[in-house]
Amino acid sequence: MSVQLDWQQDLEDEGWPRRHDYGPPNQGPRLGRYALIAVVLLLAAGAAVLWMLNQRGLKAVEADVQEAVTYIHWTLQQDNPELTVSTLDGISPGWATMIRAEWPRLSASAQNVPPPSVETVSMNGDIAEATVRWTDAATGMSYLAHRWFRLDGTQWLWTYPRSEDSDDLDTEQLDRVTLFFHPDDGENALTILPQLDDMIASRCQEFSVPEQSCHFYIQWDFADGNGQPLPWRDMPLPPLAATSGDVMDAPIYLVNGRQADWQSAELRRRLQEYYPGRAFVAQSDVEMMRPANVRSLPASLLGDPYYPLILPSPSLEGVDDNGQPHPRWLAHVDRLLTDLVMRQSEGFTLGSAEYVNGTWALHQALLAIAAGFPAAGQLITADNEAPPSALPVEIPDLAGLGAALQSNPDDVALSQLAGLVRYLQAGWTVQELDRLPQRLGTAASLDLLLQEMLDTDVESFTAGWRQQELSQADSPLSGLVQTIVDLTQEEAVAWLDSRWQALKFYSGDGRAWLMRNPSDNAVLGSLSPNDHWQVDVTGIGATGPYVWAEMTLDDGEQLARDLRFYVFDEANGWLRHSPVRAFWGDSRSLSDDLVRWSYHEIDEAAVQAVAPLVEDAYAKVIEDIGLAPLPISVTVKADTEVSWDPDSWSSDIDAPSPRSYVLDIHGDNGTDALRRDVLVRLLVFWHRRAMELAISQVSENNATFIFPSIESAFIAEREAFDVQFATSPSDQELVVRRALEEGRLPEIGVLAAGAYSAAWDSIEGRSRMLLEIYVFERHGFQWLDTMQKNGLAYTLDLVMQEKGWTLDDLEADWREFLTERSRQ
Numbered sequence: 001m002s003v004q005l006d007w008q009q010d011l012e013d014e015g016w017p018r019r020h021d022y023g024p025p026n027q028g029p030r031l032g033r034y035a036l037i038a039v040v041l042l043l044a045a046g047a048a049v050l051w052m053l054n055q056r057g058l059k060a061v062e063a064d065v066q067e068a069v070t071y072i073h074w075t076l077q078q079d080n081p082e083l084t085v086s087t088l089d090g091i092s093p094g095w096a097t098m099i100r101a102e103w104p105r106l107s108a109s110a111q112n113v114p115p116p117s118v119e120t121v122s123m124n125g126d127i128a129e130a131t132v133r134w135t136d137a138a139t140g141m142s143y144l145a146h147r148w149f150r151l152d153g154t155q156w157l158w159t160y161p162r163s164e165d166s167d168d169l170d171t172e173q174l175d176r177v178t179l180f181f182h183p184d185d186g187e188n189a190l191t192i193l194p195q196l197d198d199m200i201a202s203r204c205q206e207f208s209v210p211e212q213s214c215h216f217y218i219q220w221d222f223a224d225g226n227g228q229p230l231p232w233r234d235m236p237l238p239p240l241a242a243t244s245g246d247v248m249d250a251p252i253y254l255v256n257g258r259q260a261d262w263q264s265a266e267l268r269r270r271l272q273e274y275y276p277g278r279a280f281v282a283q284s285d286v287e288m289m290r291p292a293n294v295r296s297l298p299a300s301l302l303g304d305p306y307y308p309l310i311l312p313s314p315s316l317e318g319v320d321d322n323g324q325p326h327p328r329w330l331a332h333v334d335r336l337l338t339d340l341v342m343r344q345s346e347g348f349t350l351g352s353a354e355y356v357n358g359t360w361a362l363h364q365a366l367l368a369i370a371a372g373f374p375a376a377g378q379l380i381t382a383d384n385e386a387p388p389s390a391l392p393v394e395i396p397d398l399a400g401l402g403a404a405l406q407s408n409p410d411d412v413a414l415s416q417l418a419g420l421v422r423y424l425q426a427g428w429t430v431q432e433l434d435r436l437p438q439r440l441g442t443a444a445s446l447d448l449l450l451q452e453m454l455d456t457d458v459e460s461f462t463a464g465w466r467q468q469e470l471s472q473a474d475s476p477l478s479g480l481v482q483t484i485v486d487l488t489q490e491e492a493v494a495w496l497d498s499r500w501q502a503l504k505f506y507s508g509d510g511r512a513w514l515m516r517n518p519s520d521n522a523v524l525g526s527l528s529p530n531d532h533w534q535v536d537v538t539g540i541g542a543t544g545p546y547v548w549a550e551m552t553l554d555d556g557e558q559l560a561r562d563l564r565f566y567v568f569d570e571a572n573g574w575l576r577h578s579p580v581r582a583f584w585g586d587s588r589s590l591s592d593d594l595v596r597w598s599y600h601e602i603d604e605a606a607v608q609a610v611a612p613l614v615e616d617a618y619a620k621v622i623e624d625i626g627l628a629p630l631p632i633s634v635t636v637k638a639d640t641e642v643s644w645d646p647d648s649w650s651s652d653i654d655a656p657s658p659r660s661y662v663l664d665i666h667g668d669n670g671t672d673a674l675r676r677d678v679l680v681r682l683l684v685f686w687h688r689r690a691m692e693l694a695i696s697q698v699s700e701n702n703a704t705f706i707f708p709s710i711e712s713a714f715i716a717e718r719e720a721f722d723v724q725f726a727t728s729p730s731d732q733e734l735v736v737r738r739a740l741e742e743g744r745l746p747e748i749g750v751l752a753a754g755a756y757s758a759a760w761d762s763i764e765g766r767s768r769m770l771l772e773i774y775v776f777e778r779h780g781f782q783w784l785d786t787m788q789k790n791g792l793a794y795t796l797d798l799v800m801q802e803k804g805w806t807l808d809d810l811e812a813d814w815r816e817f818l819t820e821r822s823r824q
């Protein structure tokens with residue numbers, strides 16, 4: 001668009017009056033007086049002409065600006081936002097970004113209404129400031145607003161509001177607000193200030209802010225301190241945090257921007273930017289951070305005479321003929337003031353990124369509940385990216401959402417925030433939620449905060465929130481769950497054909513992990529992907545950029561609960577990844593008399609429940625088998641698989657985390673699985689140790705008896721602890737049971753007198769092993785030594801003598817033992 005500069009041509013055509021020669025200068029007093037009068041009259045006439053020419057020039061500018069305004073209005077009625085962007089002066093990228101973001105609203109407001117009319121224009125260099133009356137199609141009302149245009153060659157281009165002199169401010173004050181404003185906003189200030197005062201009073205009452213703390217300092221302006229556009233930007237800073245997850249191990253001393261004894265550059269940068277010239281001290285024990293000699297942090301976010309809250313002037317959006325600002329301005333200011341009041345109610349703590357990000361998500365949700373849900377531009381628009389620990393926003397998680405809302409939140413983040421709002425409103429009363437800000441930022445942890453204020457904990461809170469999101473069929477979470485189900489099914493099909501074909505479903509790290517962990521961790525049994533393979537995702541979450549999924553697997557015969565990790569690849573979509581160690585948390589340890597445990601935070605409850613059971617089992621086995629006590633270490637690995645060779649035994653036991661793969665035996669939980677997994681590995685260790693000792697003591701007389709006896713004794717121990725190696729009965733026992741049912745089971749006399757060399761898979765061989773197990777389980781492990789030295793027949797004779805039984809009594813009890821096992 002080219003706008004003709006008529007006002008410049010008018011000034012050139014009219015020209016300036018020429019200077020006349022009034023004769024020689026010294027013609028006497030009278031002539032001098034007449035000459036002076038003539039000069040005064042001439043100057044007055046020149047000033048009048050200049051004023052007239054200036055007015056005529058401003059009229060020409062007004063006409064040209066009107067043409068520019070009309071053209072901009074036309075571009076808003078078209079279906080092309082770039083047409084509108086082309087009318088901007090291009091000096092501020094932020095201004096162009098803002099117009100693009102605001103274009104849908106501006107376009108909707110411009111449909112089926114006449115173009116705005118320019119009512120006044122004033123010049124400041126090459127900038128024309130215009131008052132424009134425009135009609136909003138959404139409200140049907142007209143508003144008088146300020147617009148700025150810059151002369152660029154022969155064009156008037158729409159430019160962003162320019163900064164005014166910060167020293168040129170007037171002040172008005174009511175009970176709860178002190179307002180600083182530029183003189184041009186004086187009339188608006190007198191009309192609108194009472195509304196702001198009432199708005200603040202209402203919010204202070206809602207969030208229980210004491211009256212003495214309910215006074216705020218506010219400034220109306222056209223641009224921020226950097227000369228960038230102000231409209232529709234929220235508070236500039238969430239509660240301070242060590243955004244990289246740094247842990248304070250020493251006090252922090254910051255004076256006038258100088259720091260000592262801490263490594264967080266991000267924290268320093270933010271403190272220096274927002275709190276220049278102030279001193280801060282943070283003590284690691286209490287994790288509280290406050291400006292020196294100041295009670296609360298941060299004062300600049302709560303409004304004070306030196307750091308007032310800067311709001312966009314109402315004249316940017318417009319004021320109607322009754323002095324009422326545009327409803328959008330009122331809604332935006334209500335949100336900012338509500339945010340301000342909530343901050344006055346809250347405390348501020350320097351803590352981990354997870355803690356502060358989690359409380360920031362709750363803050364934004366409460367703000368949305370109180371003042372309305374925001375558009376993307378109404379949230380933080382910081383230049384810095386979210387910290388690398390930020391969770392994917394598709395997964396409901398307070399810390400992940402809080403991180404996403406701090407740095408250019410997208411539509412998915414806003415959608416998740418809306419889900420959090422729904423969840424809070426559905427689960428808690430207005431009164432409970434109104435009390436929550438009083439503890440935001442001051443609790444020791446998210447768990448403590450939620451327990452104190454909402455009577456829940458992080459895990460329960462998140463589980464309920466995720467369940468709500470999963471119930472929304474069109475939610476991003478539901479789509480992700482279906483993707484994981486499909487991926488698991490495809491992987492199972494690939495494994496049916498060839499193990500290595502499944503590698504295409506893995507990331508690079510996932511492939512490396514798989515090749516290091518080739519064996520299934522389920523020593524108690526495992527599932528086989530087959531045509532009946534089914535998967536159901538029962539839980540989902542994320543650690544950093546990695547998604548984890550808890551799932552139930554079913555191969556038609558057995559069930560298992562598995563934990564798998566996924567990462568998004570730009571080229572290939574979601575891929576299976578190696579286990580993410582951060583999921584398990586910090587390392588922990590626990591020591592008993594015989595067993596020392598090493599594990600991770602997430603498994604602490606299971607380890608503490610299992611440790612005394614393992615200690616008792618160890619004591620029983622060394623007494624039953626006759627072994628000397630030997631300290632043992634158990635490491636519960638932060639992994640879903642632990643490679644383990646039963647033939648490679650050691651007193652250092654590695655077991656998989658119970659949060660990983662769990663074979664579902666009668667609905668066992670993670671604690672049951674850990675107990676079984678550890679005891680199986682310890683029994684193998686004790687079994688190998690007993691065999692090693694037996695080898696060192698073997699002689700020709702007992703070589704025939706000692707090894708079968710130890711094998712049977714450990715099977716009996718394993719059964720006593722309910723840690724069988726498989727969920728279904730072994731082939732060995734099935735053969736014996738079938739022989740019993742069919743009346744083919746050899747009598748005890750035949751079994752006891754039979755040769756130990758009988759084939760182990762014959763009825764005699766299998767029955768003899770069960771008969772040895774019968775001795776240990778029915779009559780005690782004290783018979784182990786006798787059986788090792790003298791064999792099964794001699795041991796049975798002694799058992800009958802002790803019991804006072806006949807051979808028929810022993811036969812009956814043995815067969816009853818087999819019958820009872822068949823019923824189990």
